Amino acid sequence: MLPGSSIGQHLVLTSFGESHGKSIGAVLDGCPAGLEIDEKEIQTMLDFRKPGQNLISTQRKEGDVVEIISGVFRGYTTGSPITMVIWNSDQKSKDYENLRTKLRPGHSDYPAMIKYNQYNDYRGGGRFSGRLTATHVMGGAIARKLLKVTLGIETNSYTTQIGKTKFEKKINKKMIENIYKNEVRCPDTNTAEKMRADIMNAKKKGDSLGGIIESVTTNVPVGLGEPIFDSLESNLSKAIFSIPSVKGIEFGSGFAGSELTGSQNNDLYSIKNGKIITTTNNSGGILGGISNGMPITMRIAFKPASSIAQKQITVDIKSKKKATLQVKGRHDPCVVPRAPPVVDSLVALTIADHALIAGKIKPVL
């Protein structure tokens, strides 16, 4: 399927809407009948993504209240497409008006204008706004629940780097419980405090920061992934790159693994409680594109937010002349802290899709 607003093969998410249009929303098709759905559970995950939660994120209040308008009957999925909508309010489109011809560095303005011949909805980034990741979360919250209920799969992600401040310890269960206890979503309180300070500092300077999110998924059954071209890595990376600002992804030992030797990087097999495991997990739980039963681990690089308050040199596309631009509006000095629910959503959607393809989740629960 071409147009680009849908992802998945058995469990398909279609995203619609624009940042400053009437609505944003999602249609999730292919979810098995019989899954209990609670709007509040979806809302909780949306709230963790929502801007305006605290000082380090944009002060726009988006509300982001989800409404299910199809596919759920008496509290359970019916097997037909689940449609969810957020009605937009609090749109200050005027803030963006002066940007129309001055190309914002780092944004999609220029290629989008050319691609859609200026018919695209430019207000607030339109279809390219990070706000659209809320549509991923709507579907992702359901996929995540489906995985938990049917296979016991848990997926979590957290901030492991903001700018140059890094959290480098190995994650454990305890730490996962701490993720949402601080504003930056770092499992370690001290590092979180340092990251928060860095963001506030960048904000003060009218600048922005990037960072890295780490994702861990446990209890994945052996055998998910459809080589050659629908490997788990292929489809996870495809999904993750739909998040604006993502510029890199690595699984297991990733780029660092390229510096190791085979004898260092190979994960040796062992038996634990009668189950085959590997004693290390440099593969990130994926071998030959297929899950091997170990935790699926990945690291995702986010560039620093493109909207900064500082003056920037650019081009006015109308006059085709040099111009100076100062982006107004309310923007995140760092989007990374709002990203974990989005990453969890895309990971859950992808793994649920593969579990359905591989027949590990029955069509009717």
Next chain:
Amino acid sequence: MLPGSSIGQHLVLTSFGESHGKSIGAVLDGCPAGLEIDEKEIQTMLDFRKPGQNLISTQRKEGDVVEIISGVFRGYTTGSPITMVIWNSDQKSKDYENLRTKLRPGHSDYPAMIKYNQYNDYRGGGRFSGRLTATHVMGGAIARKLLKVTLGIETNSYTTQIGKTKFEKKINKKMIENIYKNEVRCPDTNTAEKMRADIMNAKKKGDSLGGIIESVTTNVPVGLGEPIFDSLESNLSKAIFSIPSVKGIEFGSGFAGSELTGSQNNDLYSIKNGKIITTTNNSGGILGGISNGMPITMRIAFKPASSIAQKQITVDIKSKKKATLQVKGRHDPCVVPRAPPVVDSLVALTIADHALIAGKIKPVL
């Protein structure tokens, strides 16, 4: 489409075959009618991928002579699917027999056995063998020519790191001409020599090395990529992760960009010869998932080859007991030098697919 042997939406590559079966091959569907095809051009690109070219790669002689069996008539594509086959010979399946129950660390053996309930063709890695990347090259050679002829697009990749030895200069045209002048495919002769020595050294120790490939594609028109879910980054990464051993990918400033501030990482717009360009290219030529006309750049992390001559501790899946394994057969101490034609192929296939989707290449030439 589910099963995993096809990639692309308008230009679709279907890969078939097993390492030690009768044949490996590819069907390329959706290539416009009227493209001149020369088997020799495909062969040249296959030869650069072929093992046994020199001491640093496996000494298997695969021959790898491509035969076109459909879709070309009087030297031109007809618009119907192009099928290409390589007939396998020189298979020493016995080398692999003793591996059947002892799981090879780093290989797909374990998840594949579970997934296919031991019906999979395990000989020489079967469907999971790096040998299958020759099927990517068959289709990729045609896609690359299609891009060159219709849009002047050029895609090249080269080795930028082997183990800990790095080539860190910025690439230029001159260097691109040097890529295939040394065995490791590094644009710099001195670095190439060091890399070669490192590989020979690892080989001597019965060990293996990984590395990094960089890819640069120029002359891409503005506007390719179908956001949200079929962004260029999404589909390029999906394609690239179909290469065995790839564990990471980054575009533009990638992971390093996560440490920069927005004011450092944003690429400022400028006018050059009446054309809008950016003065830096931290975006890697992609903004909002769409090409912006700058070179598309990516870096790809390869893990060290899993097949090593050293003894490794593993599990025998039959007895479910600890076992010692020594992988015999002829293997690459480092697959990276053979990867550039494969990377070029998948990049070309993906960009050609997007150019067709966006109507930049006419259905009939």
Next chain:
Amino acid sequence: MLPGSSIGQHLVLTSFGESHGKSIGAVLDGCPAGLEIDEKEIQTMLDFRKPGQNLISTQRKEGDVVEIISGVFRGYTTGSPITMVIWNSDQKSKDYENLRTKLRPGHSDYPAMIKYNQYNDYRGGGRFSGRLTATHVMGGAIARKLLKVTLGIETNSYTTQIGKTKFEKKINKKMIENIYKNEVRCPDTNTAEKMRADIMNAKKKGDSLGGIIESVTTNVPVGLGEPIFDSLESNLSKAIFSIPSVKGIEFGSGFAGSELTGSQNNDLYSIKNGKIITTTNNSGGILGGISNGMPITMRIAFKPASSIAQKQITVDIKSKKKATLQVKGRHDPCVVPRAPPVVDSLVALTIADHALIAGKIKPVL
């Protein structure tokens, strides 16, 4: 893509909603940017499909007011997905309550209950209701306009048979203007009157009638259709069979053509105003699965409506015993007169999809 709520490859319609749920709606993705959209035009086509227009259709008042909630900006399509919703009202679910365990003959009740393990929304037919064809019309109205504006293609359909009453003249332009001038949508006033009487008669008896719709599409460029498996006939029939009650389709001379000889059925070529035409059109405008420039003609068989007021013998699925059933509620004694806008929609969607695939409509208008 698996789940079944989407159709199309370049222009994709996703249908959502249930007959008695909150809403029914459609997402149309892949429509080029720059098409002028007027909600009233979509509404007009929906109104022709709407029940309660006159005595021969069900007396339910569905309202069916369409609301566009994404994808249109300042009156033009933006290139992003267009979402349209109809909010349900006037649902008398209680009418259907007693049907829950008694299987309604001719309806999807039984296979749907088994397939979705009783989680499906059974109210008013739920997802299987003819009401869902309104979602086809939402997308179809846009596709039909796109074809008209860009290629001058016109698609029309009309009633050619109700029960045993047939309209057998050849259609002409004048007749097409008459289609919506009578309640049964037959181009001939006298036949229309007879058909109307037949329907009223069946209604009086608590029975129902079926019929045949003919569809004609003119100005289709030569070359649409992607053989072997995406021929125009393949994709038109696939689309048309998504209409409940359709049980047959034929192109050109169809079933009657099977009784002719080759010399009778072959359409001979000729030149008219410098253009190649055929002197007859037994092919229905499609040869080898590809449009040949002649009008695309098809005939579609609708079974008599399954909901009838007469008592019927059936099975109670709960008790697994014989039962007697009398379907209450307000139902159409014949759905055929409401079908032409639905047929036009699916034909337009399919042909627009193929025109986009074949590069006959530019991605940006």
Next chain:
Amino acid sequence: MLPGSSIGQHLVLTSFGESHGKSIGAVLDGCPAGLEIDEKEIQTMLDFRKPGQNLISTQRKEGDVVEIISGVFRGYTTGSPITMVIWNSDQKSKDYENLRTKLRPGHSDYPAMIKYNQYNDYRGGGRFSGRLTATHVMGGAIARKLLKVTLGIETNSYTTQIGKTKFEKKINKKMIENIYKNEVRCPDTNTAEKMRADIMNAKKKGDSLGGIIESVTTNVPVGLGEPIFDSLESNLSKAIFSIPSVKGIEFGSGFAGSELTGSQNNDLYSIKNGKIITTTNNSGGILGGISNGMPITMRIAFKPASSIAQKQITVDIKSKKKATLQVKGRHDPCVVPRAPPVVDSLVALTIADHALIAGKIKPVL
């Protein structure tokens, strides 16, 4: 997936090759691992389709010996794509040379020339030749076996009409055994004899005949089909229209059912041996697009073969002038007798695809 050479979603058939090229072949992807495969079984079904079997079909000897070149290991499917090839021989391309510019009535010549700008392989119909249906049979033979072995599903088709001679009895098991006992594949010996005489008579006159094939599939489980757009009828009709010469399809009571009333056409439910059945089968085993457990029945209209020996008036596309054409070469006076294996193949592929989608066949056997 766009280009048109593939069909299916979970079980995908890709057809390649041209009538007079090096080869024709098929890749079947998505077949579960562990199915026993015997080349002879595929060959048997191909032989029933093969031309030159007797006087009523073309005297070309195509050989049509299938060779499996991937996906089968030690006699069992491996879960990777199964590639099958027939190497072409006995090509008399010269017979067709004079047709190149004179458009053959009823053939794809004209739209194909326009679509592919004369780059298409026109020899012997190239990609549009009925010969390509052998590629459907290669995949279909495997799908048919998969259904038989895993679910006990049987699919059979037979000739029910040639020209004006009809076989109108209800089919039974005994008759199905007789299908291949006569040359026209009609279950009734007397009717078969009459049909054969009609064909020989048409042949003598340099003319051709069409006809109707009926298909019956038994033991289909309740619940196959994915409404709204992937109903069984949608996907069966899509598949069937990939057969050249097919111009119509109907399920159950089909076009004749349009003349019945609801009380006549509704199939009443009953209990038989504890199982819910319908006492008639006007639905053709499909309600709401989903199988209801009754036999799936359809009737398929074939036009008379377009290649006839009589002189025909046409246009020379080069001179754009009127021309007279006499098609030489060896052609079938009626293709219908060779169609049953092709129909069975496409029915089996479609139902197997849906059985896999619905989780009724496990990914590994």
